[in-house]
Amino acid sequence: MTVNRIRLEDPLADGRQSLTAQMVWRGTARLLRQMGFASVGELTLASGRRADLAALGPKGDLWIIEVKSSLADFRSDHKWPDYRDFCDRFFFASHAGVPQEVFPQEAGLILSDGYFAEILREAPEHRLAGARRKAVTLRFAQAAAHRLHDALDPDGRADLSGY
C-alpha cells in the first residue's frame, strides 16, 4: 500500500533547501509588502508551472520571483524565461551565498538576508495583455483566499474534500 505514504523526491536535499529558500522567501516577501505588493507563494499558473512567489502591486502589477537557494538550484532551472508570459516583471531572489554573476542580466535580482531584502537589479517590464492579466490576478486572488479560508476553517477543508 503506497496510498498514504508521504512523497518526498529527495528528503535530505529538499529539507535543507527548503530552510534556505524559506529565509529568502521571507525577506523578499517583506520587501514586497513594504513596496505595496501583496504576495503568495507557490502559485500554480495556467501552464502548470508553479511560481515560487507571485506579487500583486497596488495598481495591479504582477511580478513573479523565483527563489534560488543555491547555485545548483539555479543551474537546474532551464525554464525560467517561461514565467515572463505570466507577469509584468520577473526576478530571481537569492542570498549572499550564491554568486550574483550567475544570474542573467535580463532578469531582475533580489538579495535577501532572511530578514529583509533589496533589489540589486531592476527587472525589465513586459506588460501583460488584458486577458492574461485578468486570469493571473484571478488565480492569485483565489489561491490566497482559499488558503486563508483553509487556515480559518480547517474542518471545512476536510468537508470540502469530500464533495
Add this chain to the structure above:
Amino acid sequence: MTVNRIRLEDPLADGRQSLTAQMVWRGTARLLRQMGFASVGELTLASGRRADLAALGPKGDLWIIEVKSSLADFRSDHKWPDYRDFCDRFFFASHAGVPQEVFPQEAGLILSDGYFAEILREAPEHRLAGARRKAVTLRFAQAAAHRLHDALDPDGRADLSGY
C-alpha cells in the same frame, strides 16, 4: 491612560452576536467554496464600508454577502443597497432564528445552519463596469494575500508596522 485599552462597543452584545455571525459566516463560506467561489471576510471597500463576506467566482464574478445574526442586526442596517455598487450580486446570509420574510426580495438570501448553507433566493445580477471590477478584485486579492502573509510571517508584521 486609555491607549492600550481593548475597545469594545458593547462587550456582551458584541460577543453574542459574533458567535452567531461566525457560524453563519462559516456555513456560507463553505457553500461558496463548493460553488467555486473564494471568499474573504471583512473586506473594506473604496466607500469605506466593510463587506461581511466578499466572494470571487471562477470567472471573476464578485458577490457581497451581508451576515445578519439577528432581526435587530438586520433592522439597524439601512445602507445595504450601497453594496450593490461594488458587486455583481448581493445576498443576505442568516439563520433559521431570523424570520425570512424580513429580508428584501431585491436581495438574494442564504440560509446557514453553521455547518453549511443553501441559497434560498437567487440575487439579481447587476454587472460591474470594468474599472470598478478591477478595483474590487485587486482589493480582494491584496486583503487575502496580506492576511495570509501575516499568518505565515507574524514577525514580519511587527517589523512592517514600523516602516
